[in-house]
Amino acid sequence: MGRKKGFQQAEILVIISNVFIEYGFEGTSLDDLVKATGLLRGSLYSAFGSKRGMFSAALAENIKQGKDSETTINLVIIAMMELTAKDKAVKKLVEYWYEENSFLNIAELLGEAILKRSHLSGGNLNNGK
C-alpha cells in the first residue's frame, strides 16, 4: 500500500558504505551521502531515521548479508573508533561480527586493514606479512 520506493535499499547501502569508508563517520556529511546516492535528505531520513541509522544499516547489511570482507572490516573499524562507545545498536552489531569471526586473529586483521587504509608510503611497510 502507498507509493513504491524509487530505489533499492541494498544498492543504496553499498553506496553509503563506500562513503563512510572514505570519510569516516564524523567526517561524512549528509551532503556527501545525498550527492553519492542521488537521493534527497528527506528520502534518506525516512528510510534510515538518522545519520547513525544510515551507518548502522550499512554495517548491518554488510555483516548479516555476508558482503565482501574488506568493506565489512573497514566499517567495523570505523564503528569501533567512532561509535561503539556511544551507540548500543552499532556496538551489538560489532559484537555479533566479532563472535562470528572469533576463529580469526582479529587484532591482526584490524591492524592490517588500518595500515592498508592509511596510504603510508616510504620504505618497508611489510611488517605483518
Add this chain to the structure above:
Amino acid sequence: MGRKKGFQQAEILVIISNVFIEYGFEGTSLDDLVKATGLLRGSLYSAFGSKRGMFSAALAENIKQGKDSETTINLVIIAMMELTAKDKAVKKLVEYWYEENSFLNIAELLGEAILKRSHLSGGNLNNGK
C-alpha cells in the same frame, strides 16, 4: 622579548592528546579543546595555527619525546584513520613512527589498541592474547 606564555606547551599537548583520543579528530571540536585546556581559541590558534596543527603538535610531541606508548599508538591510529590521506605533515610523522618501531608487529599492535578502545563487552574478547 614580548609577553611570556601563560602556559607550558608540553602540558597543554598532553591535554590535547587526551581529548583527541577520546573523541577522534573530526569528533573533537574547538570548544572541546578550549574547555579541556582552559585556554581560549585565540591562544590555541596562535600557538598551533589550526586544528590540524594542534593534532600534529600533539602527535609529534608524543612520538619524538617518546611519551607512553598507549597514548602514542592511539594518536597514530586516529591519524591513520582520519588524517594521513590528506595531511602530509601527519603522514610523515606516522611514517617516522612506523620506521622507529619496525621491529614490532605493528598490525597486531594497532589491532589490539583498537579492540581496547572499542569497549566491546559480551563473551570472549581474548583472541590476540
Add this chain to the structure above:
DNA sequence: AAAATTGTTGACTGATTGGTCAAATATATC
C-alpha cells in the same frame, strides 16, 4: 473514484563548526 497510505521533494531551521582579528595586556630592550 474516493479515501487511505506511503514515498518524494527541497526549502528551511537552529545549532555548531573552524577560524579571525582588533583591542588590551604583559614583558624585554633601549
Add this chain to the structure above:
DNA sequence: GATATATTTGACCAATCAGTCAACAATTTT
C-alpha cells in the same frame, strides 16, 4: 619610561552541520 615585541582576550563570522516538515505524487484498499 618609552618603544617594540609577544601573548591573551573573547566577540564575531561565514560556512556547514544534522535534522524537519508541509506540500505533492504515486500506489493500494474500499
